[in-house]
Amino acid sequence: xxxxxPSVVELxxxxxxxxxxxxxxxSIDELTLHAGEHLFVRGASGSGKTxxxxxxxxxxxxxxxxxxxxxxxxxxxAPSRRDQFRADHIGIVFQQFNLLPYLTMLENxxxxxxxxxxxxxxxxxxxxxxxAARRLLNALNLPxxxxxxxxxxxxxxxxxRVAVAxxxxxxxxxxxADEPTSALDSDNRDxxxxxxxxxxxxxxxxxxxxxxxxxxxxxxxxxxxLADENQGERVGL
Amino acid sequence: xxxxxxxxxxxxxRRTSLLLTVVSIAISxxxxxxxxxxxxxxxxxxxxxxxxxxxxxxxxxxxxNLLLYSVFHTGSATNNVTWESYQAIADLDDVAWTVPISLxxxxxGFRVMGTTTDYFDFYQYGNKNTLEFDDGEAFDxxxxxxxxxxxxxxxxYEIGDEIIISHGLVSADFAEHDDKPFTVVGILNKTGTPVDxxxxxxxxxxxxxxxxxxxxxxxxxxxxxxxxxxxDLTPSSITAFMVGLDNRALTFRVQREVNDYAAEPLSAILxxxxxxxxxxxxxxxxxxLFVLSVFxxxxxxxxxxxxxxxxxxxxxxxxxxxxxxxxRPTTVVMLIVLETLLVVVSGCLLGLxxxxxxxxxxxxxxxxxxxxxxxxxxxxTTQGLIMVTVIVGATVISLIPGFIAYRRSIQDGLATRx
Numbered sequence: 125x126x127x128x129x130p131s132v133v134e135l136x137x138x139x140x141x142x143x144x145x146x147x148x149x150x151s152i153d154e155l156t157l158h159a160g161e162h163l164f165v166r167g168a169s170g171s172g173k174t175x176x177x178x179x180x181x182x183x184x185x186x187x188x189x190x191x192x193x194x195x196x197x198x199x200x201x202a203p204s205r206r207d208q209f210r211a212d213h214i215g216i217v218f219q220q221f222n223l224l225p226y227l228t229m230l231e232n233x234x235x236x237x238x239x240x241x242x243x244x245x246x247x248x249x250x251x252x253x254x255x256a257a258r259r260l261l262n263a264l265n266l267p268x269x270x271x272x273x274x275x276x277x278x279x280x281x282x283x284x285r286v287a288v289a290x291x292x293x294x295x296x297x298x299x300x301a302d303e304p305t306s307a308l309d310s311d312n313r314d315x316x317x318x319x320x321x322x323x324x325x326x327x328x329x330x331x332x333x334x335x336x337x338x339x340x341x342x343x344x345x346x347x348x349x350l351a352d353e354n355q356g357e358r359v360g361l
Numbered sequence: 362x363x364x365x366x367x368x369x370x371x372x373x374x375r376r377t378s379l380l381l382t383v384v385s386i387a388i389s390x391x392x393x394x395x396x397x398x399x400x401x402x403x404x405x406x407x408x409x410x411x412x413x414x415x416x417x418x419x420x421x422x423x424x425x426n427l428l429l430y431s432v433f434h435t436g437s438a439t440n441n442v443t444w445e446s447y448q449a450i451a452d453l454d455d456v457a458w459t460v461p462i463s464l465x466x467x468x469x470g471f472r473v474m475g476t477t478t479d480y481f482d483f484y485q486y487g488n489k490n491t492l493e494f495d496d497g498e499a500f501d502x503x504x505x506x507x508x509x510x511x512x513x514x515x516x517x518y519e520i521g522d523e524i525i526i527s528h529g530l531v532s533a534d535f536a537e538h539d540d541k542p543f544t545v546v547g548i549l550n551k552t553g554t555p556v557d558x559x560x561x562x563x564x565x566x567x568x569x570x571x572x573x574x575x576x577x578x579x580x581x582x583x584x585x586x587x588x589x590x591x592x593d594l595t596p597s598s599i600t601a602f603m604v605g606l607d608n609r610a611l612t613f614r615v616q617r618e619v620n621d622y623a624a625e626p627l628s629a630i631l632x633x634x635x636x637x638x639x640x641x642x643x644x645x646x647x648x649x650l651f652v653l654s655v656f657x658x659x660x661x662x663x664x665x666x667x668x669x670x671x672x673x674x675x676x677x678x679x680x681x682x683x684x685x686x687x688x689r690p691t692t693v694v695m696l697i698v699l700e701t702l703l704v705v706v707s708g709c710l711l712g713l714x715x716x717x718x719x720x721x722x723x724x725x726x727x728x729x730x731x732x733x734x735x736x737x738x739x740x741x742t743t744q745g746l747i748m749v750t751v752i753v754g755a756t757v758i759s760l761i762p763g764f765i766a767y768r769r770s771i772q773d774g775l776a777t778r779x
Contacts (some may be wrong), residue, residue: 156609175774183771204689211688212687218685224679224683225374238367310423
């Protein structure tokens with residue numbers, strides 16, 4: 125790379141284990157991600173994917189080592205500041221059941237902004253929060269007539285796209301997706317990935333995509349593998 | 362979207378179980394407030410059994426006993442008051458009016474009370490209520506009788522019916538004053554006092570049925586109703602009498618005068634004070650009622666706790682999603698406390714509505730059957746306090762699921778498996 129870009133994610137000798145455990149669940153010596161980079165994290169179940177997710181999102185802090193997001197040492201923040209940091213800078217998409225069933229599609233998307241003034245300000249930069257949500261949903265192939273419908277009536281594929289819209293509204297720097305395609309069939313999966321990449325690129329969002337499915341790896345810039353023995357092992361590309 | 366709206370929408374989504382909880386809280390609140398209303402009404406109705414009467418005088422005995430037999434027609438007098446003593450006290454300067462009471466006979470389980478027509482003018486209960494006639498008028502003839510509302514209703518009597526008085530308190534064939542029937546000339550309105558259960562006759566009537574009796578049995582001589590009238594029907598003694606004074610401030614002086622009455626041992630009691638004292642001695646009943654309804658409330662709150670705890674599992678996803686978009690653990694706790702508040706406040710309001718609905722619906726029936734008119738009124742301090750206690754208690758209880766959700770949201774974090 126020509127010019128030094130600020131790293132979005134920076135892990136240095138990160139270890140994590142629960143207080144009463146003898147071995148580390150997470151052990152990553154070095155990992156740096158720049159703006160707009162797409163990382164594929166592969167790992168079987170039990171390999172610490174969820175723990176890594178919780179670490180990146182600032183729910184847990186590393187037992188040792190440094191974890192910086194956008195240059196901020198997450199462990200140094202008070203828990204409530206970590207929550208706020210997550211609200212402001214990170215979007216998260218789960219495997220499934222991403223949405224609050226009692227809210228409409230639009231409300232689910234705009235809810236992100238309720239917890240972050242920064243996201244709210246950015247989303248309403250041109251037009252209001254609702255317009256931003258509508259634009260995102262439209263871009264993700266969710267037409268206006270669906271926006272006010274209860275989310276329980278949506279297909280899984282549609283729900284996952286709403287989740288992407290919710291994660292991306294307000295332009296967070298980092299998008300973490302945890303097996304977002306595991307409940308989709310292959311057609312839907314491909315279309316979902318395309319839209320995900322398209323919108324992430326449109327916002328220059330760094331993407332961390334966690335999955336057990338190695339077939340998806342080819343579509344990403346980089347990949348790391350979390351070993352079954354809970355030993356993080358960097359696999360360059 | 363603010364937290365309250367989020368809590369409302371989330372609660373609406375789980376409305377079935379929450380509505381049931383609201384109803385169960387409402388029922389406990391209705392019961393708790395209802396017991397309070399009944400307690401207060403019972404107390405005020407009891408304390409107002411007799412009003413505007415300054416003193417009740419009878420043979421010397423304890424105040425409760427005198428009150429019980431003279432006003433409640435329960436138990437019996439230890440002794441009588443001679444007619445002469447009665448006259449002497451009635452003639453005291455400070456005495457405005459007196460109403461004699463002569464007890465001892467009964468009619469099919471109801472006490473017969475001999476008195477004068479002054480009774481219908483001076484006896485007052487509640488907030489200065491005097492006795493009113495539902496039908497007919499006061500007795501005039503020796504063999505006239507005026508029935509309390511319950512007597513007429515239970516025995517299905519009308520004006521013009523003839524009734525037989527039994528000697529003593531137990532109806533028995535051999536002790537009927539069947540030769541001297543009384544004619545019903547008046548029926549009183551319901552009062553909610555022992556008056557409802559009394560058969561009123563004149564003092565002369567009491568004397569007339571007893572002219573051919575000595576002690577507890579008939580003399581050999583039999584006199585019919587007409588013949589009895591030829592005797593002097595002024596009683597030689599009465600059971601007790603009510604006294605009204607010209608000036609309330611003189612009550613204690615007259616009381617002392619009666620208590621010091623030299624010719625025979627007499628007691629004068631202040632009915633209001635004695636009623637209050639008596640109520641205190643039987644108020645354990647109201648306390649038991651209150652404690653019972655508190656337990657019902659606790660059961661209602663525990664039901665609410667169970668419901669909220671059981672929803673925590675189904676809300677795990679919801680909490681993880683909220684955490685993912687930046688909600689703090691305390692925000693999650695707030696949502697649960699808000700939901701509890703929502704449930705318990707709705708429960709209180711519904712309970713209050715149910716109580717007032719019930720009171721309004723039952724008002725005519727209660728007034729007719731118990732003689733107590735429960736007018737609708739705003740919740741008083743006690744009721745307000747009860748509801749505040751319920752709401753505060755529920756909020757404190759909601760901290761249990763709140764705390765569990767807090768710990769879970771920290772442990773689970775963004776765990777996606779449920």
